Amino acid sequence: MTTQVPHDDAIDEHIATFTNEERAELAAADVALDIASLLYRARKQRRLSQQAAAMRAHLQQQAISRMERASVRVSLATLQRYLGALGYSVDLVVKDAETGEIVGSASLCGLAGSSRASE
Numbered sequence: 001m002t003t004q005v006p007h008d009d010a011i012d013e014h015i016a017t018f019t020n021e022e023r024a025e026l027a028a029a030d031v032a033l034d035i036a037s038l039l040y041r042a043r044k045q046r047r048l049s050q051q052a053a054a055m056r057a058h059l060q061q062q063a064i065s066r067m068e069r070a071s072v073r074v075s076l077a078t079l080q081r082y083l084g085a086l087g088y089s090v091d092l093v094v095k096d097a098e099t100g101e102i103v104g105s106a107s108l109c110g111l112a113g114s115s116r117a118s119e
Contacts, residue, residue, distance in 0.1 A: 036070035
């Protein structure tokens with residue numbers, strides 16, 4: 001009789017076999033999914049279609065779709081431009097990775113809606 005390994009444990013065991021490069025790729029993919037989910041929720045909160053959001057941000061609808069599927073790397077300038085066009089601000093917080101202590105923060109909202117962000 002074989003012992004069943006709980007699903008999460010099996011995943012953890014598989015990830016334990018990853019090289020450092022594979023772990024870094026997995027972490028980057030996880031962050032990309034988090035950002036994609038955030039962008040989707042922000043648009044839905046404003047009750048906008050992808051087309052309407054794209055028009056506000058002067059982007060193509062396909063660009064919004066790609067950002068919400070995490071199929072592209074989104075630059076900080078694009079995040080500022082897009083979220084600013086939807087009426088959100090973007091704040092950058094720098095924390096110590098070990099302690100969680102906040103080293104500093106900056107509000108990027110002044111750039112979000114400006115013409116500079118769209119250049």
